[in-house]
Amino acid sequence: MDLAIIIVNWNVKDLLRRCLASVLADLTASNLSAETWVVDNASTDGSVVMLRRDFPEVRLIASQKNLGFAGGNNAALRAIGFDDAPVSGSLTAPKVNRLPGAVLLLNPDTEVHAGALKILLDFLRNHPEAGIAGARLVNGDGSFQHSTFGFPGLWQLAIELLPLPGRLVASRLNGRYPRTLYEQGQPFPVGHPLGAAMCVRREAIEQVGLLDEGYFMYVEEVDWSKRIVSAGWQAYCVPAAIVTHFGGQSTGQIQTDMFISLWANRYRFYRKHYGRLKVWLAAWIVMLGMRRKATADRQTASRGELAQNELTRRLACYEKVTGIWQGRAG
Numbered sequence: 001m002d003l004a005i006i007i008v009n010w011n012v013k014d015l016l017r018r019c020l021a022s023v024l025a026d027l028t029a030s031n032l033s034a035e036t037w038v039v040d041n042a043s044t045d046g047s048v049v050m051l052r053r054d055f056p057e058v059r060l061i062a063s064q065k066n067l068g069f070a071g072g073n074n075a076a077l078r079a080i081g082f083d084d085a086p087v088s089g090s091l092t093a094p095k096v097n098r099l100p101g102a103v104l105l106l107n108p109d110t111e112v113h114a115g116a117l118k119i120l121l122d123f124l125r126n127h128p129e130a131g132i133a134g135a136r137l138v139n140g141d142g143s144f145q146h147s148t149f150g151f152p153g154l155w156q157l158a159i160e161l162l163p164l165p166g167r168l169v170a171s172r173l174n175g176r177y178p179r180t181l182y183e184q185g186q187p188f189p190v191g192h193p194l195g196a197a198m199c200v201r202r203e204a205i206e207q208v209g210l211l212d213e214g215y216f217m218y219v220e221e222v223d224w225s226k227r228i229v230s231a232g233w234q235a236y237c238v239p240a241a242i243v244t245h246f247g248g249q250s251t252g253q254i255q256t257d258m259f260i261s262l263w264a265n266r267y268r269f270y271r272k273h274y275g276r277l278k279v280w281l282a283a284w285i286v287m288l289g290m291r292r293k294a295t296a297d298r299q300t301a302s303r304g305e306l307a308q309n310e311l312t313r314r315l316a317c318y319e320k321v322t323g324i325w326q327g328r329a330g
Helices: 013-030 047-054 068-080 116-126 154-161 179-184 202-208 220-230 255-273 276-302 308-325
Strands: 003-009 034-041 059-063 102-106 110-112 130-138 188-190 197-201 234-245
Touching (some): 013 110, 013 116, 034 047, 034 068, 059 068, 068 102, 068 220, 102 116, 102 202, 116 130, 130 202, 154 276, 179 234, 197 202, 197 220, 197 234, 202 220, 220 234, 220 255, 255 276, 276 308
Parallel strands (some): 003 034, 034 059, 130 234
Antiparallel strands (some): 102 197, 110 234, 130 197
């Protein structure tokens, strides 16, 4: 098998239908040997019924609980035949004969453009140093979307949270790559792709193991990429492989929980991959940033532009995030 495609779904039935239609059409046109897996995270919108009725060829894992992004992808990876634990020694042959050459993590709020799957797979085949290949993402209207990023550090936190010049947002200091690199159409090395369309070589998965399920939502693919790159593989963006990404359709459904989850997972990432001094400095930036957000929201509420119950909810979020980064919460 050339490729396994894993899609983790949560209550986006209509987007999932369009995503699968684009995937299956591209697989047929490209004549790839592939399996498509959908892990449904206990959706209540009829996603499972739709899948069984309209896409019987898709391998379905219908979870009775929400496993999150990492847990959902890992459920499919285990079903495909990958083990949780990293392996040592030679990786010249797969541990299980039916393991695919690569695995594509794909969001349900995406549509694959013609030829994208073969382009990603061929790139990995032709570049033995590449452990990860990310697609070029575009918005629903075809406009530019940042698809790949440098690994997060202190500058990214400061640019996001502190009053620094706005021109830094799209800069390399903020982990962004110039649009010209995407537009030139040639593959270029990156820190990590967005998990919306991330193709990973079999040997890299075997070497580092599965995704870290300590991240329920957000940062999972950043952590996985960091582990893969740290093991000696290179990550690339392959701009010729184009995927439309509508973005945020599942996570936007529960914004308060997702805000806390995002910042808790960022803390987990920094603690896991960086030294104590960098984590300490990052915690100070986060604390100052949360204070700025709280001050701005209080001012907005004083002008009658923010309801008191919404202000209370936001202040509780900021306090929770500050406590996590100061080690007062898990």
